[in-house]
Amino acid sequence: MRSGLVQLGAWTAATGAAVALSWLGVHAVLVDTVFEQPVAVQLPSVASSKQGGPAGPTPPVPPPSSAPPSAAAPSPSPDPDPPAGAATPAAAGSSAPARPSATARRSSSPPSTLHSYPMLGGRVALDVRATEARLVSAVPEAGWSMQVWHGDQWLQVNFSKDDRVSTLMVSWNGTAPNVQTFVVGN
Structure with a gap:
């Protein structure tokens, strides 16, 4: 013991x-x-529709003028050379096109709207534009499986469990996107 x-x-x-x-x-x-609590991040398509619409032409001018000072802090030697001499405009040009291309993307992209579709078995989020739709996310619920198919002018998301299938179909063959949802099974 x-x-x-x-x-x-x-x-x-x-x-x-x-x-x-x-x-x-x-x-x-x-x-x-x-x-910290999770914070919702604004999607680029939403930000571009807010910034690109009313202030699209105005912001591209201020960011390039404010970009060299912000770039001057991280790399002081490359920045003083481009403004002072014409021998290194390529370096300034390489940093400048990055900002205009982003602004060009913002101003050239049509406004988009994000739509969330709660379905039996999961949730689908789509970026629905005037002439197309893009899948942002598709999240199945616990115990459900998900399948995604897509082509040039259509998209389909299925959530399935046992003999039940919940489907979201989007087609935009030269027209505005048409979203349909339906459930097959018990």
Whole structure:
């Protein structure tokens, strides 16, 4: 009996020491971690429709003028050379086209609208534009499987579980996108 109590005591001490050591290791890693609530990030298509519509022509002019000062902080030597001399406009041109191409994309892309479709078995988010639709996300619920098919002028998302299939179909063959949802099965 005494031998069993000694073994139990040794096991308890070893287990307690292992738990304490593990906790100290985890605590040392997590002590500097800050946990924040998730923040919804604005999608580029939504931002482009807000910025590109009313202020599309005006913002492209200010960002290039404000871009060299912001670029001057990270790399002071390349920035003073482009304004001072004409020998390095290629360097300035390489940084400048990045911003105009982004602004050109914003101003040239038609406004888009994001639509979320809650369905039996999951949720589908689409970026529906005047002449096309794009899949943003499709998330199945627990226990459901998902399949996605797409072509040049159509898109289909299926959520299936057992004998039930929930389908979202979008077609835009030269017309505005047409979204249809239906359920097959019990």
